[in-house]
Amino acid sequence: MEVHAEVDGSGVPLAVLLKRELCNxxxxxxxxxxxxxxxxxxxxxxxxxxxKCHRSPGAGAGGENTGDDDTxxxxxxxxxxxxxxxxxxxxxxxxxxxxxxxxPNLTSEEWTAALPxxxxxxxxxxxxxxxxxxxxxxxxxxxxxxxxxxxxVASVGDSRCILxxxxxxxxxxxxxxxxxxNEEEVERVTASGGEVGxxxxxxxxGIGPLRCWxxxxxxxxxxxxxxxxxxxxxxxHVKQVKLSNAGGRLVIASDGVWDALRFxxxxxxxxxxxAEAAANRIVKExxxxxxxRDDTTCIVVDILPPEKxxxxxxxxxxxxxxxxxRRRPSDEMSEDQMDRGCLEPDVVEEIYEExxxxxxxxxxxxxxxxxxxxxHDCAVCQxxxxxxxxxxxxxxxxxxSRVDPWGGPFLCSSCQVKKEAMEGKLHSRSSQSAVQPxxx
Numbered sequence: 413m414e415v416h417a418e419v420d421g422s423g424v425p426l427a428v429l430l431k432r433e434l435c436n437x438x439x440x441x442x443x444x445x446x447x448x449x450x451x452x453x454x455x456x457x458x459x460x461x462x463x464k465c466h467r468s469p470g471a472g473a474g475g476e477n478t479g480d481d482d483t484x485x486x487x488x489x490x491x492x493x494x495x496x497x498x499x500x501x502x503x504x505x506x507x508x509x510x511x512x513x514x515x516p517n518l519t520s521e522e523w524t525a526a527l528p529x530x531x532x533x534x535x536x537x538x539x540x541x542x543x544x545x546x547x548x549x550x551x552x553x554x555x556x557x558x559x560x561x562x563x564x565v566a567s568v569g570d571s572r573c574i575l576x577x578x579x580x581x582x583x584x585x586x587x588x589x590x591x592x593x594n595e596e597e598v599e600r601v602t603a604s605g606g607e608v609g610x611x612x613x614x615x616x617x618g619i620g621p622l623r624c625w626x627x628x629x630x631x632x633x634x635x636x637x638x639x640x641x642x643x644x645x646x647x648x649h650v651k652q653v654k655l656s657n658a659g660g661r662l663v664i665a666s667d668g669v670w671d672a673l674r675f676x677x678x679x680x681x682x683x684x685x686x687a688e689a690a691a692n693r694i695v696k697e698x699x700x701x702x703x704x705r706d707d708t709t710c711i712v713v714d715i716l717p718p719e720k721x722x723x724x725x726x727x728x729x730x731x732x733x734x735x736x737x738r739r740r741p742s743d744e745m746s747e748d749q750m751d752r753g754c755l756e757p758d759v760v761e762e763i764y765e766e767x768x769x770x771x772x773x774x775x776x777x778x779x780x781x782x783x784x785x786x787x788h789d790c791a792v793c794q795x796x797x798x799x800x801x802x803x804x805x806x807x808x809x810x811x812x813s814r815v816d817p818w819g820g821p822f823l824c825s826s827c828q829v830k831k832e833a834m835e836g837k838l839h840s841r842s843s844q845s846a847v848q849p850x851x852x
Contacts, residue, residue, distance in 0.1 A: 447688025495549030498636030510534030550637030604836030668708030
């Protein structure tokens with residue numbers, strides 16, 4: 413008597429479907445492997461490497477936690493200029509400011525939805541607090557949070573982050589805020605009262621990259637830079653994606669790398685190498701190509717399916733990394749291979765992306781996500797206010813706007829001053845005099 417396997421309506425055996433469902437239940441968190449490399453010229457590049465960071469505020473740089481259920485991974489590059497104070501301060505304080513902006517007792521899905529707004533609040537609060545130190549330095553920030561298979565990247569400046577999926581597709585997860593490369597930012601800076609131009613010597617033709625004045629910074633967004641106009645804002649570009657459980661590789665690097673290597677060129681140098689060796693290779697090739705003209709820093713992070721769920725014969729030692737990042741789109745996996753490895757089709761899903769510099773747009777989250785945040789806490793610094801004390805982020809919106817200014821979010825008076833200054837409506841910094849161009 414011949415026995416046929418029971419199948420569902422799609423023709424796939426139920427035993428295979430049940431196995432896939434079991435695999436999906438098991439693949440909760442990926443393995444995170446990482447490495448960094450640096451060649452220093454000015455000593456102004458700093459990194460943050462936290463493979464296990466507790467979600468609760470106060471964890472900070474010492475927030476390692478042995479439990480995996482309530483932890484995230486955090487990786488960041490801070491490329492300072494005009495000194496290292498801003499980079500060091502941001503490295504020590506940004507993560508706590510971000511986590512403090514996320515309401516407690518959220519589900520995993522709610523936490524993911526709240527993170528983009530919390531990143532904006534954390535960046536602005538860090539910049540606002542650093543201004544009180546009266547230090548003149550500034551820093552770029554590329555800040556990566558990995559929560560399971562979800563990767564969220566917040567960035568100001570020109571330290572870039574790219575993702576290569578398991579099948580070889582490259583995704584850009586950060587923005588480039590160099591004025592030379594971002595026409596929209598040039599328009600925003602000039603509309604806010606800044607001037608954009610190249611260095612002009614004795615009335616001749618402008619030389620060097622586009623810079624904004626006063627200050628001479630060639631970036632439109634950063635943390636710090638107290639001597640530059642408020643139109644240099646700390647509001648980050650945020651992009652959030654979800655990887656399949658096939659995984660992917662992140663390359664995070666300062667401009668010392670990207671000024672020397674093209675994106676695909678950098679990825680090609682990492683083929684067949686584990687994370688730490690890949691980071692060292694990228695830095696070595698960048699310095700070899702252009703010389704050590706600037707601090708040159710790279711972090712490589714591999715987001716991998718857990719060892720027990722990897723395809724057979726794919727990961728003998730380092731071989732799994734070689735196979736994982738060498739597979740091209742044409743090398744399709746068979747159904748049998750996918751079943752054995754419990755891997756999903758390699759798809760990177762975009763969850764969220766926003767780059768506006770307007771706080772009214774960045775802090776406003778529609779219901780139900782917005783309902784997670786405390787209505788009468790300042791949306792930036794989390795100051796608890798009495799009803800009626802807060803100032804709506806939409807308070808100065810045009811009368812024809814459909815936004816309800818009584819519905820929040822609200823800012824405290826100090827953060828409202830910061831918001832209006834960033835929008836070119838007033839000056840909150842103590843010094844607006846022109847200074848010598850910063851070497852950035």
